[in-house]
Amino acid sequence: MAGREGKARSRLAVVLFGILPLLLGLPFLAWQARQSLDGEAAAIQEFVVARVDAILGHASNAAVEVAGLVGSPCPAAGLDLRRGVTAHPFVRSLNLAENGRIYCSTLEGAVDYAEDSAAYADGRLQLMFGNLVTPNRALLVYRHATASGSVLVGIDGQHVFDVLSLGAEEFTVEIGIGPNWVGKEGTVTDAFRQPDNAIASLVPSAAYPFTVGVAYGQGLVWRHLVFDYWPSWLLLALLGLLSGYAARRFLSQRNSLTAELRRAVDADEFVPFYQPVVLGESGALAGAEVLVRWMHPIEGIIPPNQFIPLAESTGLIVKMTYQLMDRVQEELLGQLPNLPEPFHVGFNISAAHCTSMELLDRCRAFLEPFPPGSVILFLELTEREAIPATPMTDALFKQLDGMGVQVALDDFGTGNSSLEYLQRFTVNALKIDQSFVAKAGTETLSSHILDIIADLASRLELFVVAEGVENAMQREYLQKLGVEYMQGYLFGRPVPFAEFAATHLPPAAGGAGDGAPV
Numbered sequence: 001m002a003g004r005e006g007k008a009r010s011r012l013a014v015v016l017f018g019i020l021p022l023l024l025g026l027p028f029l030a031w032q033a034r035q036s037l038d039g040e041a042a043a044i045q046e047f048v049v050a051r052v053d054a055i056l057g058h059a060s061n062a063a064v065e066v067a068g069l070v071g072s073p074c075p076a077a078g079l080d081l082r083r084g085v086t087a088h089p090f091v092r093s094l095n096l097a098e099n100g101r102i103y104c105s106t107l108e109g110a111v112d113y114a115e116d117s118a119a120y121a122d123g124r125l126q127l128m129f130g131n132l133v134t135p136n137r138a139l140l141v142y143r144h145a146t147a148s149g150s151v152l153v154g155i156d157g158q159h160v161f162d163v164l165s166l167g168a169e170e171f172t173v174e175i176g177i178g179p180n181w182v183g184k185e186g187t188v189t190d191a192f193r194q195p196d197n198a199i200a201s202l203v204p205s206a207a208y209p210f211t212v213g214v215a216y217g218q219g220l221v222w223r224h225l226v227f228d229y230w231p232s233w234l235l236l237a238l239l240g241l242l243s244g245y246a247a248r249r250f251l252s253q254r255n256s257l258t259a260e261l262r263r264a265v266d267a268d269e270f271v272p273f274y275q276p277v278v279l280g281e282s283g284a285l286a287g288a289e290v291l292v293r294w295m296h297p298i299e300g301i302i303p304p305n306q307f308i309p310l311a312e313s314t315g316l317i318v319k320m321t322y323q324l325m326d327r328v329q330e331e332l333l334g335q336l337p338n339l340p341e342p343f344h345v346g347f348n349i350s351a352a353h354c355t356s357m358e359l360l361d362r363c364r365a366f367l368e369p370f371p372p373g374s375v376i377l378f379l380e381l382t383e384r385e386a387i388p389a390t391p392m393t394d395a396l397f398k399q400l401d402g403m404g405v406q407v408a409l410d411d412f413g414t415g416n417s418s419l420e421y422l423q424r425f426t427v428n429a430l431k432i433d434q435s436f437v438a439k440a441g442t443e444t445l446s447s448h449i450l451d452i453i454a455d456l457a458s459r460l461e462l463f464v465v466a467e468g469v470e471n472a473m474q475r476e477y478l479q480k481l482g483v484e485y486m487q488g489y490l491f492g493r494p495v496p497f498a499e500f501a502a503t504h505l506p507p508a509a510g511g512a513g514d515g516a517p518v
């Protein structure tokens with residue numbers, strides 16, 4: 001990654017991590033603000049329904065009390081009606097109706113008006129714009145039907161408007177009776193008036209035929225979010241600072257690790273260790289897999305698992321491998337007469353090696369000083385990072401094949417692209433992953449997998465290398481399967497070349513494929 005570009009990316013990552021808690025928290029807080037406003041709206045509705053129910057309860061009591069007067073002449077009923085008005089809170093007038101005519105009223109005495117019973121919601125409740133006495137003030141009329149007529153109870157609308165005013169300022173609260181609606185300012189309309197894009201809900205009373213509507217605008221959600229949730233914002237900002245700081249630390253640590261790795265590559269601190277690969281049948285040495293170790297000037301020997309992933313993701317693995325190839329070439333040339341012929345030498349190759357044709361040149365340069373047929377070069381492909389299928393990679397593997405370079409699929413059976421690699425590239429060998437070998441002969445599933453891989457290899461005319469062979473039982477099982485090559489602690493651990501040569505190479509090498517038993 002170029003320095004300036006890398007810094008810009010790191011800065012962007014830090015900013016993104018910094019604002020991440022806010023980005024994630026905002027929808028949650030908005031949801032919570034809505035929940036709390038919905039809760040407030042529901043509480044207002046519950047309160048208004050209960051209070052209006054109570055007012056109408058008084059009206060109903062008054063009506064029941066004077067219901068016996070329906071049919072009595074007005075002058076005689078007048079006194080009891082007036083008593084009824086005084087005895088019950090909220091009641092402004094009581095009226096008697098018979099045969100569809102209102103004939104007696106506490107306000108006017110004997111009257112004769114038509115009773116419009118159809119104007120009452122559920123035959124019981126009406127919201128009127130006003131009456132003769134208070135033409136500009138809405139009133140509620142509660143109707144109690146009797147066998148021969150009805151009692152009509154007038155309730156001053158102001159009592160209801162007062163109840164509606166008790167709700168919070170930011171909410172629109174109205175009561176609907178039949179087709180009419182009225183709010184706290186007392187204007188009757190034919191629909192529930194609410195702000196644009198309002199969030200509204202309607203709740204009917206269970207006892208009387210009216211509905212309470214409560215609405216609030218989206219703006220209230222934002223105001224609520226900004227002014228009432230500031231501790232949460234503070235917390236999210238703090239989390240943002242922490243996550244930005246953590247991202248910055250992680251990146252600077254990674255950057256300094258990368259810088260350290262780059263320094264080590266430049267200082268040539270990566271050395272090849274050799275692990276013997278033997279012939280399955282005889283146990284004779286066939287070659288070695290090259291496994292890198294970092295000879296750190298302070299930390300000592302660092303195993304590959306601790307730096308290969310970073311080396312691969314930063315691309316430093318490419319230079320590292322080519323340095324190893326140079327060293328291995330030099331070390332093998334120094335012991336050429338003692339090597340079994342042909343000597344297999346395997347290197348691990350990552351996706352980064354396959355982004356240019358340089359690999360081809362490096363392999364050619366590696367093989368060049370060895371007499372033809374004395375050394376066979378193996379490239380072990382891992383699945384840690386997928387090798388892309390491009391015309392370039394196709395050409396690369398074709399030309400490697402043409403040069404006699406062998407390709408082995410490493411850790412076969414553990415990833416999910418091994419079969420794809422098998423189809424795409426010219427593959428010569430399968431390396432059975434040590435996890436299957438470890439359970440060979442003792443666990444049915446792993447044994448079946450081993451059998452299947454061996455069968456697949458023989459059908460595709462590939463040879464098999466079993467890695468991680470640690471004991472005689474595993475070796476015998478693999479021998480019975482006809483596995484051609486084996487590698488594992490049973491035959492030797494990865495060691496520096498001098499130790500490898502001292503332990504595994506005879507003073508004088510034998511003929512083709514007939515190395516020293518190990």
Ligand SMILES: Nc1nc2c(ncn2[C@@H]2O[C@H](COP(=O)(O)O[C@H]3[C@@H](O)[C@H](n4cnc5c(=O)[nH]c(N)nc54)O[C@@H]3COP(=O)(O)O)[C@@H](O)[C@H]2O)c(=O)[nH]1
Binds near residue numbers: 291
């Ligand atoms: N791209 C590159 N990857 C590399 C290179 N060098 C190593 N690696 C990869 O690192 C991983 C760990 O390697 P290492 O710690 O060296 O482990 C290898 C063997 O030591 C270990 N092994 C061998 N025999 C046995 C055994 O009998 N038992 C047992 N428990 N472990 C054993 O297995 C590792 C073999 O690795 P491989 O054959 O490559 O799968 C590892 O993934 C390496 O690939 C490098 O230069 N480049």
